[in-house]
Amino acid sequence: MNNLLSEGLGLMVFGMGFVFLFLTLLVFVTGFMSKLVMKYEPAPKPKAAKPLPNSAGKAVAQGGNDELVAVITAAVHKYRS
Amino acid sequence: MNNLLSEGLGLMVFGMGFVFLFLTLLVFVTGFMSKLVMKYEPAPKPKAAKPLPNSAGKAVAQGGNDELVAVITAAVHKYRS
């Protein structure tokens, strides 16, 4: 078999192998990290009370987008009613 | 006549000529383009109904920050009261 082809084959076998190895390790590291965090920081405090101002601030800060129009509309609706 | 002066004169005659030629061509090309467009896309659909959200989105998209939300809120308050 020619050199170029064998290089390509080697790259494929080896590259795919490494990608899987790396992401598999990442699965384990991530899982381990999540477990640790959940152990030491158990209660995900519910902050549902203030989503609107939060997301409004964020939408605006990001240079703006369609969401803002929605936000303004919502705000206007709210204050109008 | 001196060389520099003749260069200047040449540049003037020739430059003005070219500017006129170019912009004349642009007049024709633009006119032709407009005609084509109007032929194949005749009705300038009236969208007067939704200019507001559109331009609001645009104005906002140009940067913006938390203050804006404050401003809007204040504005809403003011106009509502």
Add this chain to the structure above:
Amino acid sequence: MNNLLSEGLGLMVFGMGFVFLFLTLLVFVTGFMSKLVMKYEPAPKPKAAKPLPNSAGKAVAQGGNDELVAVITAAVHKYRS
């Protein structure tokens, strides 16, 4: 006394001296400037009346423009009516 140490000492004496000299001069220049300004521009016209539009204008100016105020006003009007 060693050369390095004397260099350090010189830098200290001299540097502090210069910093004081410079800032002292700045005190005088600033005071003089302020006096001149207050002489020729005595009354700090009170503009307390229009803070809101002002700050609104500023927020908008940050990447925006006057149009936004118009847009907001229009939006408020529309939704309010």
Add this chain to the structure above:
Amino acid sequence: MDKVLELWQASGIYNISFGQFVMIVIGLLLLFLAIRKNFEPLLLVPIGFGGILANIPEAGLAFSAVENAIHFASPELMAQFANIFGITSTDPHDVLHAYHVSNPSTHAAASLLANDSGYNNGMLYNFYSVAIASGVAPLVIFMGVGAMTDFGPLLANPKTLFLGAAAQFGIFATVLGAVGLTQLGIMDFSIQDAAAIGIIGGADGPTAIYVASLLSPQLLGAIAVAAYSYMALVPLIQPPIMRALTTESERQIKMVQLRHISKTEKILFPICLLVLVALLLPDAAPLLGMFCFGNLMRECGVVDRLSDTAQNALINIVTIFLGLSVGSKLSADKFLDLQTLGILVLGIVAFGIGTACGVIMAKIMNKMAGGNAINPLIGSAGVSAVPMAARVSNKLGLEANSQNFLLMHAMGPNVAGVIGSAVAAGVMIKFVS
């Protein structure tokens, strides 16, 4: 009258070559696709426009000072260039070729000679040098993408990383395809070219541009155009493959709702990823390092103004110049080549194989886990093409069952695919550069 003649002989009409004409038409076509068909317009508008600019006859916007000098050179100057490059021929083609294969110090000497003779780099050439040849533009865009990426869905279901891994098979299969075509004598790709073409299958623009700029700059234009075009075509390319590989009942699988992810997990994830990169694949450090940095700025919550700038002003500025710079590689002599056709064909094959492998991997994972935890439709999102591929998964899920919302589930493999292709890019850079 002399002046009129001179201007006419320097005009575009007089000088335009057939290749340039074709490339300008291709540039207009890209603009049409971007504006009317919404093909990744943020990139394809600047690329298409840059492509037109690059092909304006006699303007030399995409050429270096040396290339411009050789184009216009007098015999004496050409002899001087030949002397610098150590060749005897003064034929422009030979001199140009010698320039392209010469090393950096010869380049520097030739540039000074061109400058001395009054020639300068074209505007787009300068943009390319600063933005792409230095590597900075793709990295800054990757930082911005990191700052826009929410790893929540991935953290809630880390196993979807396997889907992102599997979909990278498209990359390596394409490498093999490219060397195979060369083997068969149909094309003439080096292993570097093959690797750069393969990365199209990563479905990730900045990664593709970064890798191509390192491994195969002369193919960069075609590779970038192929990558962004196929990313825009994902809603057409993927569904048939996904339908062919799944049964109706598989497509109806509902997935359990994702758990809540805490702020701390989101902060720690980019750091874990960075450490893993540092320990295992230093060659992927620039790409994944900037990506993780952007994501950390996003999640840490204390540098919002930096994160906002990275997501807006900075990424927009860089996108404009990146696009124009890529366009500079669409000059006729580089793009109008049989190789470009090969790249376009191999690119779509890469997308197809990646999609298929993602779906198949999902089915394998279901088999191995002995359950129906994963709807195989989300496997296709592993190719990246964020967020288009995830939306396609969602759409096909809804077709099968109108209550089956897969979007969030598909975001996991979708961002995993970004990591996967950056890792694959690191491997390529390590072994073939």
Add this chain to the structure above:
Amino acid sequence: MDKVLELWQASGIYNISFGQFVMIVIGLLLLFLAIRKNFEPLLLVPIGFGGILANIPEAGLAFSAVENAIHFASPELMAQFANIFGITSTDPHDVLHAYHVSNPSTHAAASLLANDSGYNNGMLYNFYSVAIASGVAPLVIFMGVGAMTDFGPLLANPKTLFLGAAAQFGIFATVLGAVGLTQLGIMDFSIQDAAAIGIIGGADGPTAIYVASLLSPQLLGAIAVAAYSYMALVPLIQPPIMRALTTESERQIKMVQLRHISKTEKILFPICLLVLVALLLPDAAPLLGMFCFGNLMRECGVVDRLSDTAQNALINIVTIFLGLSVGSKLSADKFLDLQTLGILVLGIVAFGIGTACGVIMAKIMNKMAGGNAINPLIGSAGVSAVPMAARVSNKLGLEANSQNFLLMHAMGPNVAGVIGSAVAAGVMIKFVS
């Protein structure tokens, strides 16, 4: 005590030359005009401030490493410089002159020698190199201007392009004036200088800076200051000329309302303009190419985030550095010269002639069309100075008839003037660079 003496001898007071003092006063004057009189403050605040910085004695902010080295050099170092430049004199003035006329490779060698001796480029010199000498800043600003320009009024009445063409006569008449003054022995301008001065009449800042940086960098400071100052003075310069050339009844002419322009026309216009540039005048391609690119981003509707950045963050950033860089050319030895006076006089003549030609062209067009379709007041807007000149037209129209709103009609020739002066710039670059 040594240190005190040393500091005193290195201080500004000890070293300030009369020229530097005058230039600092001129810088303060520019700041006053910008801040109090609102003279194009976006440019004149940075230019004025940069001018002050450039004239701080001993700081050398506007000088290159070589210039700074020559200023402070020991006899041995001076001999080395003389050797590099191939001259025998080691007099600082001779060495400096030899440096300024030397070619790029000699420049590079001298720079390395200066660096080796511990001298560095001044801050403003670096800004100038990156922003202006490379050409990038004026081009990026032109892109931003393109993104801010609405070609609607022009498309509604394309004939106003002729007004934009006629007003460019100010440019070429001024070129002739500059060579004439040289001919008469009053001034000493080369044809390059004359061309760069003429472009002041284009009433378009970035175009003037771009052309001057290519043709006559040593005059750039005076040209930019003249261009922006006269743009600010348009409300004073134009009205008398406009009144003198029109009758009351002509000023009262009402124009028909402009037709609606479709999105598609607005998208296609920059592309048509680009193609025309590509075919006819490749030398105008950088300027008009970037302008069209900005306008296409604006109109195409699919890259709003890029367009917004081009109109805001990007143009603002570039404006800051462009202004400071222009200021760096206000160093005493370059600005305090009879030439500057000549430039200021020629510049205002250019504005006047351009205004007059625009108005006269409008009258000719009315004659030729045999009607009263065009109010001649909008002709003056053809000089550019967007949007000031259009506002002046509107104001004079309202004076003549309080119901006569000419603003929108004047925007057509106004933006046509931008195109016209960019075309003129291309012709200049083609023939005299």
Add this chain to the structure above:
Amino acid sequence: MDKVLELWQASGIYNISFGQFVMIVIGLLLLFLAIRKNFEPLLLVPIGFGGILANIPEAGLAFSAVENAIHFASPELMAQFANIFGITSTDPHDVLHAYHVSNPSTHAAASLLANDSGYNNGMLYNFYSVAIASGVAPLVIFMGVGAMTDFGPLLANPKTLFLGAAAQFGIFATVLGAVGLTQLGIMDFSIQDAAAIGIIGGADGPTAIYVASLLSPQLLGAIAVAAYSYMALVPLIQPPIMRALTTESERQIKMVQLRHISKTEKILFPICLLVLVALLLPDAAPLLGMFCFGNLMRECGVVDRLSDTAQNALINIVTIFLGLSVGSKLSADKFLDLQTLGILVLGIVAFGIGTACGVIMAKIMNKMAGGNAINPLIGSAGVSAVPMAARVSNKLGLEANSQNFLLMHAMGPNVAGVIGSAVAAGVMIKFVS
């Protein structure tokens, strides 16, 4: 199998040195302090992250092309480098050392050789070259800081400038400490090093980075980390010193309300400051010039869009790259040194002395004026650390008397401290560079 071995031998795990491991831990620690403890996160997040990137084994991100080439070089290449540097040894350490002490033209030659051999600058090295070595990033940040600074409180009570002057004693005392430690044989600092370390006492990040980059680049990493860390620790460092030097009744002194400052005064102040700099200390012109420019843009009211960009997009972009660039100086061989410990100790001493001198100066001014016009607590704000130090003054004032609001009064010395340390920086640059 070859490839597996090769990858393993190129991996981080295989190559990591103990120093790199420690530095990565330090980088993580900086991230922790920034994110969890809110230690100047805008700088320390990028610095910490950059520090980790700089220590990724084999990636060479913080190294120049030459350093990377020497790291991997073959014997032949090493011999060529030795030849360029004019040494006979081909030991990597000797070659590296010769490179570091060589002059710019030798650097340029070595760089070309490294490029010819296929080695390139690391990403962070490029960032450092463009952002810091050129001097531009600290200057642009200083411009942004100027645009964020309100000199109103200072103008209302100009005498507080003396407090800002006194607090700079911390800088010079530290210089003396550094040379003293060298004298005692404990450390080995040159006078340049000592000056750069002293500037930590200026409590002003960009000034410290600017001075260190000019006088002692190899210490820049440690100096920047110390400066920002101690600025974050101001609320811990200052109060004990302030309490020790003041009596309860002094802390209760109420200051008269500040007068209104007119717009004109605010506009003229940066101009006065600039003129004074120009006349007295040209070496401070870049720093204070950009600072005044930013402030003038803020106050003049006619260039709000430039001022806003300087305060937002521009400063954010530059901060990102400045931080990463500083991080590049946290490579193990540069940071893990006894000198760093010395810098950390001397830095905190500098903060302490500066704080004490500010407070004492306030007491002296009260004595000399024979009244109680100044609450000595505001003296500590003279170290800069804007606005943290002013907040600390306010807090201690409120502790002594819950109606005693010192914040605005403390802003005067606070911004005076910025000017004071920039003047001190100019003196240092003048005499020890």
